[in-house]
Amino acid sequence: MCLSDNLTINSIKQLVLDNHSPSSSHTKKMLKFSNDLIYELWRTIDSEDTTRFPVSDIVLGGSVAKGTWLRSSGDIDIFIKLESDSTRKDLDDSLEIGKITLNSLKYSWKLRYSEHPYIESDIKFNGKSLKINIVSCFDVDPRDCKSAADRSPHHTNYILNNFNSKMKNEVRILKQFLISSKIYGAEIKTQGFSGYFCELLILKYKTFQNVLKQISDFTVGDSIYFDDSHSKFTKLHENSPIIMLDPVDPKRNLGSAVSLQNLHKFIHVSSKFLDNPSTNSFTKIKFKLNNSLSDNLLMIYFTHDEKTIDTLWGQLRRSFNHTSKYINKNDFNIIRSTISSNDKNESAFIFLLDDLSIPDNRLHSGPLSNMKKESIAFIKKNKKESLTFWIDSNGQIKSLQPRKYPKIKDLLNNSINSKNVLGIAPGINTSFQNTSKISTGKSVISFSKNKSWLKESLGDVIGTESKLY
Amino acid sequence: MCLSDNLTINSIKQLVLDNHSPSSSHTKKMLKFSNDLIYELWRTIDSEDTTRFPVSDIVLGGSVAKGTWLRSSGDIDIFIKLESDSTRKDLDDSLEIGKITLNSLKYSWKLRYSEHPYIESDIKFNGKSLKINIVSCFDVDPRDCKSAADRSPHHTNYILNNFNSKMKNEVRILKQFLISSKIYGAEIKTQGFSGYFCELLILKYKTFQNVLKQISDFTVGDSIYFDDSHSKFTKLHENSPIIMLDPVDPKRNLGSAVSLQNLHKFIHVSSKFLDNPSTNSFTKIKFKLNNSLSDNLLMIYFTHDEKTIDTLWGQLRRSFNHTSKYINKNDFNIIRSTISSNDKNESAFIFLLDDLSIPDNRLHSGPLSNMKKESIAFIKKNKKESLTFWIDSNGQIKSLQPRKYPKIKDLLNNSINSKNVLGIAPGINTSFQNTSKISTGKSVISFSKNKSWLKESLGDVIGTESKLY
Numbered sequence A, B: 001m002c003l004s005d006n007l008t009i010n011s012i013k014q015l016v017l018d019n020h021s022p023s024s025s026h027t028k029k030m031l032k033f034s035n036d037l038i039y040e041l042w043r044t045i046d047s048e049d050t051t052r053f054p055v056s057d058i059v060l061g062g063s064v065a066k067g068t069w070l071r072s073s074g075d076i077d078i079f080i081k082l083e084s085d086s087t088r089k090d091l092d093d094s095l096e097i098g099k100i101t102l103n104s105l106k107y108s109w110k111l112r113y114s115e116h117p118y119i120e121s122d123i124k125f126n127g128k129s130l131k132i133n134i135v136s137c138f139d140v141d142p143r144d145c146k147s148a149a150d151r152s153p154h155h156t157n158y159i160l161n162n163f164n165s166k167m168k169n170e171v172r173i174l175k176q177f178l179i180s181s182k183i184y185g186a187e188i189k190t191q192g193f194s195g196y197f198c199e200l201l202i203l204k205y206k207t208f209q210n211v212l213k214q215i216s217d218f219t220v221g222d223s224i225y226f227d228d229s230h231s232k233f234t235k236l237h238e239n240s241p242i243i244m245l246d247p248v249d250p251k252r253n254l255g256s257a258v259s260l261q262n263l264h265k266f267i268h269v270s271s272k273f274l275d276n277p278s279t280n281s282f283t284k285i286k287f288k289l290n291n292s293l294s295d296n297l298l299m300i301y302f303t304h305d306e307k308t309i310d311t312l313w314g315q316l317r318r319s320f321n322h323t324s325k326y327i328n329k330n331d332f333n334i335i336r337s338t339i340s341s342n343d344k345n346e347s348a349f350i351f352l353l354d355d356l357s358i359p360d361n362r363l364h365s366g367p368l369s370n371m372k373k374e375s376i377a378f379i380k381k382n383k384k385e386s387l388t389f390w391i392d393s394n395g396q397i398k399s400l401q402p403r404k405y406p407k408i409k410d411l412l413n414n415s416i417n418s419k420n421v422l423g424i425a426p427g428i429n430t431s432f433q434n435t436s437k438i439s440t441g442k443s444v445i446s447f448s449k450n451k452s453w454l455k456e457s458l459g460d461v462i463g464t465e466s467k468l469y
Helices: A002-020 A024-047 A062-066 A088-093 A095-104 A152-162 A165-180 A195-205 A208-216 A228-237 A260-275 A291-296 A309-329 A372-382 A408-417 A426-435 A442-448 A452-462 B002-020 B024-047 B062-066 B088-093 B095-104 B152-162 B165-180 B195-205 B208-216 B228-237 B260-275 B291-296 B309-329 B372-382 B408-417 B426-435 B442-448 B452-462
Strands: A055-061 A076-082 A110-113 A117-125 A128-138 A243-246 A249-253 A297-303 A334-341 A346-353 A361-368 A388-391 A396-402 A437-440 B055-061 B076-082 B110-113 B117-125 B128-138 B243-246 B249-253 B297-303 B334-341 B346-353 B361-368 B388-391 B396-402 B437-440
Touching: A002 A165, A024 A055, A024 A062, A024 A076, A024 A095, A055 A062, A055 A152, A062 A076, A062 A152, A062 A195, A076 A152, A088 A095, A088 A128, A095 A117, A095 A128, A128 A152, A152 A195, A165 A195, A165 A208, A165 A260, A195 A208, A195 A243, A208 A260, A228 A243, A228 A249, A260 B372, A260 B388, A291 A297, A291 A346, A291 A442, A291 A452, A297 A408, A297 A426, A297 A442, A297 A452, A309 A334, A309 A346, A309 A408, A309 A426, A334 A452, A346 A452, A361 A372, A372 A396, A372 B260, A388 B260, A396 B334, A408 A426, A408 A437, A437 A442, A442 A452, B002 B165, B024 B055, B024 B062, B024 B076, B024 B095, B024 B117, B055 B062, B055 B152, B062 B076, B062 B152, B062 B195, B076 B152, B088 B095, B088 B128, B095 B117, B095 B128, B128 B152, B152 B195, B165 B195, B165 B208, B165 B260, B195 B208, B195 B243, B208 B260, B228 B243, B228 B249, B291 B297, B291 B346, B291 B442, B291 B452, B297 B408, B297 B426, B297 B442, B297 B452, B309 B334, B309 B346, B309 B408, B309 B426, B334 B452, B346 B452, B361 B372, B372 B396, B408 B426, B408 B437, B437 B442, B442 B452
Parallel strands: A076 A128, B076 B128
Antiparallel strands: A055 A076, A110 A117, A117 A128, A243 A249, A297 A346, A297 A437, A334 A346, A361 A396, A388 A396, B055 B076, B110 B117, B117 B128, B243 B249, B297 B346, B297 B437, B334 B346, B361 B396, B388 B396
16 A cells, blocks of 8 residues: 555656646746846946946846746746945945846836845746846845845755755645645745745655655644754744744744744645645645625725735734734624735735624623622713623622624724724725725625635635645 | 711611511510410320320420511411430321311411421411411430421520510511512522521621621621630631521531522622612612513423422522523523522523524634644544534634524423433423423513513513612
């Protein structure tokens, strides 16, 4: 049985590679294109005042450089490395290199902001859309980083120096496996596992199967590192569900972005796949919406300015967590919930509640009736609003008071108009107040009909996802 | 202000005495009647075989003997004391004395059962109904009791030996105060304060006002005793909300019958009266039914055999507690509730719920998804019934399952017919199963219309009782 299972896994892996690996001609074209672009960037530098840009090197990074990219998702990441003694102003100035180069090639581009600004360009390449990121960084030792991007070229080098070609394919299979479970990507949006994380897992455990075996037996809080001398750094990250020390800067935990939920998902799908290997684990999750649940749906939909995905999702998560707390504090019970966004200008918070209405009256518990001062104060304070007072079997004074908002829709409609009681993040608060639309029940489904991003999120709230369970 | 308040309290007390004390002619008639009855009992004994009844004495007991009775509630309690070496058989045989005597006087009587059988007779006296209890007991030292009734004559003697006439009136006022708050009586039905308890409070604190002052400052678990050498016995009763050591048998706690709720009520009404003295505190509580709450009423009404009140209420309390637990366990939330009975053959449990219906689906929380064995077992066990599974933000597997009975009426109708899932006490279980009728909402009100005992209980569940708060 073991042999047969193993064969099955191997043939599944081959199928995944056939479907998702780039062809060798595609690879060649991508590398040529990247190198040509780097040549053009150098030409721009040479054509300008040479002291203006203290560039030490221009290198290809990311999954294309490392040869671990998937056909559908290879971006071109180019790093312009500045002399180690350069300043933040030099970094900002160096954006010109990309702008001038892309302009001369007639490629449109956008200025994007992560920790610092960079250039992004979406072009047509080989008949498909291709994203080019041109990012400046300082050419420093990874332990002396001056900007968030400085480590990236070191990561590329580390993988290139330690990988063999077989490993690259194992990474591709692992990536596709995580993409299918919606836990690929370390951005705030996903809170999952980055490409570099996948590469290090393969470096550590060699094959896709071994990674799954290790992860399926993983204990929350366990750590992975590449040099025994690094073990002392694990204690810096005690609250992290998974610790993966960066081999190029071992004080850093690459697992800090991973949510507990996504670690559990990874563990669960790993067990599930090893137990019953199937190509299903590499295809996109499909949800069957459970319409009997839709009566208890609540959605707050709103529009906002465009911003980088990390900025947007940071603001969305914060606002969502506060809104959830507010709903719970008002005695509504959230069963499942999610954040949804088209990652541009529309977002929504979706909740499956126990019920859209709660009882008309609310029980208030007062002090024990023999606490004279407190009892008198409680009765005085609540007399006007109370339908009735009584002493319960424990001697506690109780009061029953009508709720102002027994319907979630009324509660939220009122809260949105009040001074930010929901705790919406400042970056989206104004547009939230001005554009929020609250839907409940089946109208959430009809509202989502023409918005594929919303429809997909509904699956996370009222969907039955047969693949995972 | 203090003087004026004091005057007010005194005039209130006088009004209470005017309304509730028996007249001196009534008192004389009652004592004559009691003595005549005792004479008749002796005559019966003399007319029988003298060795048949080892009677040592026949004495009047209770509130009439002590002169602390209220016009509306004086019973005649006669104790037939048997020689200390008599047997339980002698006790049973001695019932004949009462039977023969009452028969000869043409009074009808019933055999009643408390700890042991006794004779009860309801007669017309002075144009009103009068209850006569003829109870046998053993003539022993109170610390060597052989039956539950043996202590009673000692209580009577203790009070008679220590009271002055002023104290008798203070007791009457205190009793009426407790009757008005529905906390007078140590029976299982009431779980309040007995007449003897009231007498001892007055003995200890001399006046009605002093008792209220002491009680309003009472701390749960405090103790009251009449001889410093008794203090060592208080630790025998650590879980009792109030400890009152019986001066004739100091190991006994007369407060053991008092519920925590009723102690709190006593404390609360004491504070309230001292704060704002009023004749209201001596009239029957009147409830204003809060009809806006009646939508969430639930009543289980049933009939049963007649039995002594203590037996009935013991069975009712046990059944009620189990039923309440069952309702809570099934996720319905009880706000207030009470037991109601005509103390003969009809009873009911009345509940005010948060809501008569709860959400159609119920959240089941499974293990953390990385507990492989448990996760598989949970999914396997719940797969058939689950609408959906998911991993929540803590990594826990959750499942949503339709409820069988989201309506309380359906849940209970089903439970009554199933094998005693409600935990009804054996003594009433058969009649409960055969006669139970479940009403909800406004139909509870209409059902109670012609049953005054039910209507009064509704006040305890959806009533606003303006006097207490």
